[in-house]
Amino acid sequence: MGAQLRVYKRRIKSVTATKKITKAMEMIAASRVVKAQRKVAASTPYATELTRAVTAVGTGSNTQHPLTTEAETATRSAVLLLTSDRGLAGAFNSNAIKAAEQLTARLEAEGKEIDVYIVGRRGLAHYNFRERKVMESWSGFTDEPTYADAKKVAVPLIEAIEKDTADGGVDELHIVYTEFVSMMTQTAVDSRLLPLSLDEVAEEQSSKDEILPLYDFEPSAEDVLDALLPRYVESRIYNALLQSAASKHAATRRAMKSATDNAGDLITSLSRLANAARQAEITQEISEIVGGSAALADATAGSDR
């Protein structure tokens, strides 16, 4: 076998092995998307009931709460960025990071200081590499987040917002995550989680629901709100984590699918080149044999004379 043919054969073998791996990763990601979607669906009843309850308290009483009161001039904001622990997901992480950068720039233009909180090793690596300050970060659960994880993330954020801005607290909390629109579309979005505008929640609710009854609060509206709002924030963060996980798996699936397709194309073109190389080798061998025998015949004919 000629040297060139051997090189082609070796590359075909290595690309075939890579293709098998990406194909397997594609199928794993596809099954995980379904699982993650199911988890999003399973968490919906809790979220809807909680939203109903928050609306009920918000509209049924004039209670003031640090989580719902807007600071007159917000001077510091917290940004929670949700990324994944692992890459190989196309532009998933860079899109989320870009959305966070845009939001940060916008908030800074409004004259606010930014505290960054990050979920996922990828986002953390991005910020560490640029030597930017990260208040707190979490990782290790982005593929399958549980409610306990969401709680872990929510605790320092709620603490920060309840603290006075002068003592290092924040006035606002923004969250940047990747919304799972469909299997093919995932968009990085940012939304303001806190301070919660109860009117907005109520509007969202009333557009699809009946008028809320006048509730009797047990023990009191303040206490209910006190207990309810942190849960509401946790549930929103949980939902964002789940959507982000589903989006990540969908992005991985798509990236791995195109990697598999590209590997297939590469194998086809390499096989063509290998075939051409083999054919050229054969042609050369034949012409060498023909040329050799012709020369031999000429030599024999000469000696006869």
Add this chain to the structure above:
Amino acid sequence: MAAELHVELVAADRSVWSGEATLVVARTTSGDIGVMPGHQPLLGVLESGPVTIRTSDGGTVVAAVHGGFISFADNKLSLLAEIAELSDEIDVQRAERALERAKSDADAFAERRADVRLRAVAAR
């Protein structure tokens, strides 16, 4: 037919139980409360403790609920909990072991959780 109310018991990551009931007893921060059909709209904070649901076919469902809310309106009762388990789902031996461990570690939260589980099983 006796009046009924619709009950939804949901945990943060799943819906635990739903169905028709005639009476629901739960523990709020200000004491035990029993809700029957036609109760006035109510929104309360739950203590962790067992919740007893008397179903319309005469059966009883007991669940261990760890923190959460109870809300009742229009004959629909929602029990929201971060963690909720039906008493049939609770592994008694595991809960007992957890209780032992929590006692030796002096972990008040874990002890309370295990205690609530065991009481839910006992109330079954």
